Amino acid sequence: MQDRKAGFDPSDKEGLSLLSDTPLVAETPEECLDDETTPVTRFFIRNNGLLPRPAEDAETWTFTLDGEVERPLRLTLAELKSRFPRKTFRMVLECGGNGRSFFEPEAEGNPWTHGGVGCAEWTGVALGDVLRAAGLKDTALFTGHFGADPDKQGSHGRQAMSRGMPVAKALEEHTLLVWAMNGEPLPFIHGGPLRLVVPGWPGSLSQKWLTRIWIRDREHDGPGMTGLSYRLPVRPLPPGSDGKGVETRILESMPVRSIVTAPADGSRYPEGTRSIAVRGAAWAGDDTIARVEVSLDGGATWQEAALAAPRNRYDWVRWHVLLPVPSDGYYEIFARATDSRGRAQPFRAVNWNPNGYGCNVMHRVAVTVGPEV
Ligand SMILES: Nc1nc2c(c(=O)[nH]1)N[C@H]1C(S)=C(S)[C@@H](COP(=O)(O)O)O[C@H]1N2
Numbered sequence: 001m002q003d004r005k006a007g008f009d010p011s012d013k014e015g016l017s018l019l020s021d022t023p024l025v026a027e028t029p030e031e032c033l034d035d036e037t038t039p040v041t042r043f044f045i046r047n048n049g050l051l052p053r054p055a056e057d058a059e060t061w062t063f064t065l066d067g068e069v070e071r072p073l074r075l076t077l078a079e080l081k082s083r084f085p086r087k088t089f090r091m092v093l094e095c096g097g098n099g100r101s102f103f104e105p106e107a108e109g110n111p112w113t114h115g116g117v118g119c120a121e122w123t124g125v126a127l128g129d130v131l132r133a134a135g136l137k138d139t140a141l142f143t144g145h146f147g148a149d150p151d152k153q154g155s156h157g158r159q160a161m162s163r164g165m166p167v168a169k170a171l172e173e174h175t176l177l178v179w180a181m182n183g184e185p186l187p188f189i190h191g192g193p194l195r196l197v198v199p200g201w202p203g204s205l206s207q208k209w210l211t212r213i214w215i216r217d218r219e220h221d222g223p224g225m226t227g228l229s230y231r232l233p234v235r236p237l238p239p240g241s242d243g244k245g246v247e248t249r250i251l252e253s254m255p256v257r258s259i260v261t262a263p264a265d266g267s268r269y270p271e272g273t274r275s276i277a278v279r280g281a282a283w284a285g286d287d288t289i290a291r292v293e294v295s296l297d298g299g300a301t302w303q304e305a306a307l308a309a310p311r312n313r314y315d316w317v318r319w320h321v322l323l324p325v326p327s328d329g330y331y332e333i334f335a336r337a338t339d340s341r342g343r344a345q346p347f348r349a350v351n352w353n354p355n356g357y358g359c360n361v362m363h364r365v366a367v368t369v370g371p372e373v
């Protein structure tokens with residue numbers, strides 16, 4: 001993360017791995033996600049276009065709500081803050097492509113490992129409160145999101161990305177218009193002054209530098225909504241197929257996933273160590289976590305981790321477990337989360353799809369006890 005871009009200094013970030021320079025995309029190594037609340041310095045970045053011009057005055061940033069509403073609204077950030085009740089939730093934001101690099105053969109797109117995710121405290125107002133103030137018409141079916149960032153070619157006329165969701169998701173209490181992250185004004189690189197946060201669903205719905213929401217009488221068709229974008233084949237495909245002509249559905253809730261945040265992959269313990277403290281996080285899109293288990297023997301035996309209570313819906317679950325180690329040597333730690341509907345993570349990347357969404361293969365961390373063998 002070398003060059004300084006207008007409004008963003010890469011040295012504000014700590015330990016991220018760069019996946020792409022233009023557009024700027026960077027993920028967080030799993031061991032840097034060991035905090036309960038992900039600090040801004042460690043929060044991943046995903047841009048589909050170039051950066052917009054930073055706002056000179058956040059409070060006068062304007063947001064428009066139009067389309068299938070009784071009373072279209074045009075509000076400054078200051079008006080949004082004063083007219084609607086303030087909400088703060090700690091919630092996971094995860095890229096739809098998180099885990100993509102584990103697909104074989106390689107799928108199209110940024111090669112995320114498990115680090116296209118973070119869990120921050122987001123403050124703003126419920127989008128539902130604003131929609132109710134505008135009055136949804138009976139014809140209101142879907143949202144369409146617009147941001148100030150130009151596309152990859154630098155064209156301000158074209159959206160870098162413009163996704164949308166069914167009105168029911170927009171009306172959820174946790175779907176927020178956000179201006180603060182971890183108690184500070186929303187940083188420019190994360191969409192400041194104003195962004196959407198749509199928890200549990202692909203991060204691409206959480207439009208940054210938000211300028212407009214268009215309420216539509218049909219499914220939105222902006223960049224990121226059509227073709228194979230954020231869509232999964234209805235019937236499983238053989239790995240490597242081009243997906244041409246197959247029936248697809250929009251990716252909604254993200255699948256269950258866990259990461260080991262300590263120890264780091266490649267850690268070494270002193271000779272004679274007989275237990276290892278393992279910690280991590282787990283989350284499950286719209287669903288909740290039922291359990292997390294950890295194995296040191298490739299899944300032959302599992303040990304259940306202790307789960308900390310999430311603060312609110314869509315918060316991640318922090319977990320820990322003390323794993324007995326039978327002898328010195330080389331071990332691989334696997335973590336497997338199961339959601340409340342009984343769906344657990346697979347050992348191998350399954351459900352291959354051309355754009356590589358929804359890969360929730362188990363995270364594996366190698367450790368050595370004693371001298372290298
Ligand atoms: N305006 C705008 N919003 C956007 C994007 C974008 O390119 N432009 N990328 C989306 C994607 S794909 C993700 S995963 C999240 C990432 O948010 P972050 O960069 O704050 O981590 O922002 C979403 N919102």
Ligand SMILES: [Mo]
Pocket residue numbers: 046094095096097202203204
């Ligand atoms: Mo994303």
